[in-house]
Amino acid sequence: xxxxxxxxxxxxxxxxGHDRGIKVVARILRDAGMEVIYLGxxxxxxxxxxxxxxxxxxxxxxxxxxxxxxxxxxxxxASLNDARLDIPLIIGGIVPDEDIEELLESxxxxxxxxxxxxxxxxxxxxxxxxxxxxx
Amino acid sequence: MKSSKETIPQLFEAALxxxxxxxxxxxxxxxxxxxxxxxxxxxxxxxxGNTHVIGITGAPGSGxxxxxxxxxxxxxxxxxxxxxxxxxxxSPLTGGAILGDRIRMDDLTDENSFIRSxxxxxxxxxxxxxxxxxxxxxxxxxxxxxxxxxxxVGQVEVDxxxxxxxxxxxxxxxxxxAVQANKAGLLEVADxxxxxxSDRPGANDARRxxxxxxxxxHISGLEEKTGYRPPIxxxxxxxxxxxxxxxxxxxxxxxxxxxxxxxxxxxDQRTLMEIxxxxxxxxxTTAKETLSTEFGKAMINAVLNRETSPAQAAKSIVNSxxxx
Ligand code: B12
Ligand SMILES: Nc1nc2c(ncn2[C@@H]2O[C@H](COP(=O)(O)OP(=O)(O)OP(=O)(O)O)[C@@H](O)[C@H]2O)c(=O)[nH]1
Ligand SMILES: [Mg+2]
Numbered sequence: 001x002x003x004x005x006x007x008x009x010x011x012x013x014x015x016x017g018h019d020r021g022i023k024v025v026a027r028i029l030r031d032a033g034m035e036v037i038y039l040g041x042x043x044x045x046x047x048x049x050x051x052x053x054x055x056x057x058x059x060x061x062x063x064x065x066x067x068x069x070x071x072x073x074x075x076x077x078a079s080l081n082d083a084r085l086d087i088p089l090i091i092g093g094i095v096p097d098e099d100i101e102e103l104l105e106s107x108x109x110x111x112x113x114x115x116x117x118x119x120x121x122x123x124x125x126x127x128x129x130x131x132x133x134x135x
Numbered sequence: 136m137k138s139s140k141e142t143i144p145q146l147f148e149a150a151l152x153x154x155x156x157x158x159x160x161x162x163x164x165x166x167x168x169x170x171x172x173x174x175x176x177x178x179x180x181x182x183x184g185n186t187h188v189i190g191i192t193g194a195p196g197s198g199x200x201x202x203x204x205x206x207x208x209x210x211x212x213x214x215x216x217x218x219x220x221x222x223x224x225x226s227p228l229t230g231g232a233i234l235g236d237r238i239r240m241d242d243l244t245d246e247n248s249f250i251r252s253x254x255x256x257x258x259x260x261x262x263x264x265x266x267x268x269x270x271x272x273x274x275x276x277x278x279x280x281x282x283x284x285x286x287x288v289g290q291v292e293v294d295x296x297x298x299x300x301x302x303x304x305x306x307x308x309x310x311x312x313a314v315q316a317n318k319a320g321l322l323e324v325a326d327x328x329x330x331x332x333s334d335r336p337g338a339n340d341a342r343r344x345x346x347x348x349x350x351x352x353h354i355s356g357l358e359e360k361t362g363y364r365p366p367i368x369x370x371x372x373x374x375x376x377x378x379x380x381x382x383x384x385x386x387x388x389x390x391x392x393x394x395x396x397x398x399x400x401x402x403d404q405r406t407l408m409e410i411x412x413x414x415x416x417x418x419x420t421t422a423k424e425t426l427s428t429e430f431g432k433a434m435i436n437a438v439l440n441r442e443t444s445p446a447q448a449a450k451s452i453v454n455s456x457x458x459x
Pocket of ligand 2: 193195332
């Protein structure tokens with residue numbers, strides 16, 4: 001599978017302006033050989049779905065720091081289902097430990113928090129894509 | 136492998152009926168190259184030939200994507216379905232890429248537009264195939280116009296501009312951008328000049344520099360030969376000023392291409408280039424394979440032992456391919 005070029009969408013939803021993390025992650029994934037479609041700030045679930053369809057993304061990464069993850073995370077997975085898009089969703093940023101289970105249950109593939117190393121970021125994205133590919 | 140249950144003809148039918156997800160998947164196949172890409176391109180080619188291709192090129196950061204967003208907005212308002220292929224370089228070290236063009240266009244787009252980001256993936260040969268094939272796909276499923284955004288820094292980009300019917304070269308005030316553009320060979324391919332960021336100091340100087348260079352074309356007789364002088368349009372793409380004029384200039388150029396008959400010349404030239412690129416790629420691949428056969432290894436050894444020269448060895452190898 002190493003010969004395949006993964007295409008990953010990175011975005012932030014709504015008014016959350018913390019974009020250091022997403023920029024770091026974009027760079028990490030690029031340096032791991034992936035193609036990052038960088039959508040940046042102020043996206044909506046609708047704009048992310050449109051980008052995912054047009055770009056034929058292998059994964060979607062959301063970076064969240066505004067405590068909106070418990071509503072926006074499940075909303076994003078529901079939108080993906082409605083659009084019949086079988087694309088893993090990975091969430092990073094500020095997610096309290098006790099919320100992780102709920103996110104995973106709503107269909108989020110993985111959750112990463114502050115201090116995640118470059119290796120962790122890369123392997124989390126890779127694993128989420130290969131887990132989807134095996135189904 | 137990302138499992139796609141649909142066959143290529145099924146995906147193509149769905150894309151024809153306006154399904155974005157299927158068009159997105161077909162573009163991936165085209166980009167990956169190989170037999171599958173050829174199958175997709177074959178289907179697309181039969182239905183293509185109706186669109187107008189606009190190339191937008193210029194230095195990094197000159198505002199190509201922002202400008203493209205403005206054009207998309209206007210095209211959409213007049214009921215056009217337009218598509219964008221935004222090409223960005225891959226990192227030569229890791230093969231990865233950060234594709235950041237669409238964030239500059241997103242705000243202004245709607246369901247009438249389709250934006251696809253494409254990384255150069257290291258090989259210009261591959262790009263030269265994937266770009267025309269992607270354009271044909273957009274064309275075949277009814278996008279009109281199709282816009283290609285490329286960073287204007289080298290030959291590859293000039294080649295990609297060759298895939299366009301109308302090439303828009305974007306320059307910005309200051310730093311002798313116009314002179315740089317001249318060096319990069321962009322001036323010869325320009326059908327329309329845009330001085331973007333005209334809100335910045337030096338915009339009028341940039342315009343004058345370009346005008347002077349175009350005057351040289353006038354003196355050398357180039358202008359008379361083509362019967363066309365590229366217009367220079369001042370734009371501020373943050374505000375959207377100049378975009379309407381650019382669209383009019385594109386229409387004007389399209390009309391010129393038709394009335395002068397050069398559209399036919401361009402299309403013939405493009406078809407020739409596309410076939411030539413494919414021939415070179417096919418021969419190149421087969422030649423590479425030959426190098427690892429017994430015959431190829433013998434040739435390499437002969438050169439190493441100075442029994443024959445690299446040029447002669449190459450000729451023998453190509454001849455062996457042709458006589459197969
Ligand atoms: C720097 C910072 C700011 C800067 C942001 C600058 C910028 N452009 O990014 C400024 C000063 C502007 C700011 C403002 C605010 N902030 Co602030 N800020 C921080 C701070 C200190 C660090 C965030 C950071 O940049 N970390 C460095 C990056 C590299 O780490 P990261 O984002 O976590 O990313 C890593 C991982 O999470 C993961 N990751 C992240 N995203 C993704 C995505 C994917 C796909 C993957 C795989 C991995 C991944 O990988 C990264 C690398 O390890 C945090 C506290 C903290 N310790 O996190 C608060 C914090 C995020 N801020 C907070 C708050 C409340 C605010 C404000 C609302 C404060 C206010 N009242 O004004 C404003 C809101 C501004 C806005 N418009 O959104 C809270 C959020 C609370 C919450 N969510 O419940 C925090 C947690 C502080 C706190 N403890 O209260 N902030
Ligand atoms: N002042 C000013 N800034 C502009 C104008 N057009 C674009 N910009 C800004 O210039 C920067 C680069 O714009 P892009 O549209 O990304 O430029 P680009 O040529 O597509 O960049 P690359 O694709 O990276 O080569 C952004 O910060 C834009 O907001 C303009 O007319 N005036
Ligand atoms: Mg751009």
